Structure formats: C-alpha cells, structure tokens
Amino acid sequence: MEKFKIELKWAIIFSIGLLIWMYFEKTMGWHDEKVKFQPIYTMLFGIISILIYVLALQNKKKTYYNNKIDWKQGFLSGAILSLLVAIFTPVVLYITFEYISPDYFTNIINYKIKNSKMTLEDAEKYFSLSNYMYTNTFSTLSNGIVISAIISYFIKSKTN
Known part of the structure; x- marks a missing residue:
C-alpha cells in the first residue's frame, strides 16, 4: 500500500472536495427550491475533479517518480486513484443524502413528477440512494x- 500512498491521499482530498461541493449545492438551493438547476450546475464539479486529478498525478510524478514519468505510470496511478475514489463514493453519497x-x-x-412525464414509481426508482x-x-x-489517460499524456516526461 506504500506504493499507492499518494493516490490514497488524493482520493481522500477528492472525497472531501465532493462533500464540500455537495454542501455548496445545498446552500445554493440546488437541492431544494432550485432543484431543477442541480443536474446542470453539478457538472461544474467536473472542472474541480479534473484539477484534483492533475494535481494528484503531478504530485505522483514529482514525489514518487522524481519528475520522470511515462504515460503508463501516470495512467496506472490515475486508475488507482479512480478506483479509490469509486470505493469512497458510496460513503460520500451516504453522508450527503443522510446529513x-x-x-x-x-x-x-x-x-x-410535476414537470416531466415521469411517474412516481419511475422517479422513486431512479432518484434513490441505492x-x-x-x-x-x-x-x-x-x-x-x-481523465487519467488524458492527463497522463500531458504530464508524461519528454524523451529526447
């Protein structure tokens, strides 16, 4: 696990960032009276998530690989980061929608139900914590x- 300590650190940062974003969405009213805007505005977190991945892979390149990283190493690091973030996602969602x-x-x-042709049954099935x-x-x-594949292409070390 020592080999992936940086990815774990950034997965935790990502998860905390997502919780802060969810709190921001709630305070903006996108979970209440302005809920119709939530699907659009939540995509803004995509910019933050890309930034976190860039910082994580740059951190891995600088700290673990001594500023020399190839695409495969960057991609593997990003894939591990993605896996860890995915593992934390249910916990983040539980905290978000329970607290x-x-x-x-x-x-x-x-x-x-009010503004589209969705039935109560379909809406309850789709919009559920599970x-x-x-x-x-x-x-x-x-x-x-x-995202990891793309970022890895841009942060890989240049060869002569």
Missing part, C-alpha cells in the same frame, strides 16, 4: 480512468 441534504430525493422526485450509489460509483470509475 447534508436529506430532503434532496423528495425534492427532485416531486419536481420530476441507485445513485450504483451509478455514481461506476461513472466515477470510468470517468476517472478516461
């Missing part, structure tokens, strides 16, 4: 791997 924003699912379900945990865990993993 930070316990009314979110009720609010989004009511909005979707479904969010499942879909977000796998999207976090897959998005993280793609």
Whole structure:
C-alpha cells in the first residue's frame, strides 16, 4: 500500500472536495427550491475533479517518480486513484443524502413528477440512494480512468 500512498491521499482530498461541493449545492438551493438547476450546475464539479486529478498525478510524478514519468505510470496511478475514489463514493453519497441534504430525493422526485412525464414509481426508482450509489460509483470509475489517460499524456516526461 506504500506504493499507492499518494493516490490514497488524493482520493481522500477528492472525497472531501465532493462533500464540500455537495454542501455548496445545498446552500445554493440546488437541492431544494432550485432543484431543477442541480443536474446542470453539478457538472461544474467536473472542472474541480479534473484539477484534483492533475494535481494528484503531478504530485505522483514529482514525489514518487522524481519528475520522470511515462504515460503508463501516470495512467496506472490515475486508475488507482479512480478506483479509490469509486470505493469512497458510496460513503460520500451516504453522508450527503443522510446529513447534508436529506430532503434532496423528495425534492427532485416531486419536481420530476410535476414537470416531466415521469411517474412516481419511475422517479422513486431512479432518484434513490441505492441507485445513485450504483451509478455514481461506476461513472466515477470510468470517468476517472478516461481523465487519467488524458492527463497522463500531458504530464508524461519528454524523451529526447
């Protein structure tokens, strides 16, 4: 595990950042009266997540690889980071929807029933903690791997 200490550190930073973002969304009203904007504005966290991945991979390059990293090493580091973030995702979502924003699912379900053609049954199935945990865990993993591949290309050491 010593080999992946940097990835663990950044996975924790990512998770704390996501919790702070969720609190920000809640305070902005995107989980309550402005819930219709939440799907759009939540994508802004994508910029923050990319920044965290860049910082994490640069940290790995500088600290672990002495400023000499190839694409494969960067990608592996990013993939491990993605896996760790995915493992932490259910915990982050549980904290978010049990403590930070316990009314979110009720609010989004009511909005979707009122403003779209979604039935109560479909809305309750889609907007549930278990479904969010499942879909977000796998999207976090897959998005993280793609982001890692791209960032690794740009941070790899130049060869002569």
